[in-house]
Amino acid sequence: MKATVYVTIKENVLDPQGAAVQGALHSxxxxxxxxxxxxxxxxxxxxxxxxxxxxxxxxxxxxKLLANTVVEDYRFELEG
Amino acid sequence: MKATVYVTIKENVLDPQGAAVQGALHSxxxxxxxxxxxxxxxxxxxxxxxxxxxxxxxxxxxxKLLANTVVEDYRFELEG
Structure with a gap:
């Protein structure tokens, strides 16, 4: 069986990596x-x-490991 | 419009971060x-x-920026 896990930063939490990528794309x-x-x-x-x-x-x-649930959300899909 | 981009390491390229997570999950x-x-x-x-x-x-x-196409694959979806 295969699991696909998506971990995203919560909506109201700052994402400095995202801000850096946005700046680079603008440049x-x-x-x-x-x-x-x-x-x-x-x-x-x-x-x-x-x-x-x-x-x-x-x-x-x-x-326990894959997401820091204080600042991150997760969701996953199973297949197979 | 919203774009969702997935960047993954190519199948035949070593993924040390994945190996570390696998080890931690086993532990x-x-x-x-x-x-x-x-x-x-x-x-x-x-x-x-x-x-x-x-x-x-x-x-x-x-x-140009989001993926290193030498070692990574990418795909994306558009919505809205």
């Missing part, structure tokens, strides 16, 4: 770029076929 | 985790309503 002439928010994208392969178990386990992984 | 007891690949997830707001223009511009942003 390169991409003036139409407004807000830029940067997050993480993770692909995990899981040695299980039980979808509901996988869902609980990936949620636990996100809470 | 935490998530032994079912196989391969972990980590990429970037970016949300950009664009001040344009022309979809085909936006597509060309975001492609150029990816090629």
């Amino acid at each position: 390169l002439g991409f003036k139409e770029v407004g807000k830029v928010r940067i997050g993480k994208y993770m692909e995990l392969t899981l040695d299980t076929n039980d979808r509901s178990e996988a869902e609980a386990r990936v949620k636990a992984m996100c809470e | 935490l007891g998530f032994k079912e985790v196989g391969k972990v690949r980590i990429g970037k997830y970016m949300e950009l707001t664009l001040d344009t309503n022309d979809r085909s223009e936006a597509e060309a511009r975001v492609k150029a942003m990816c090629e």
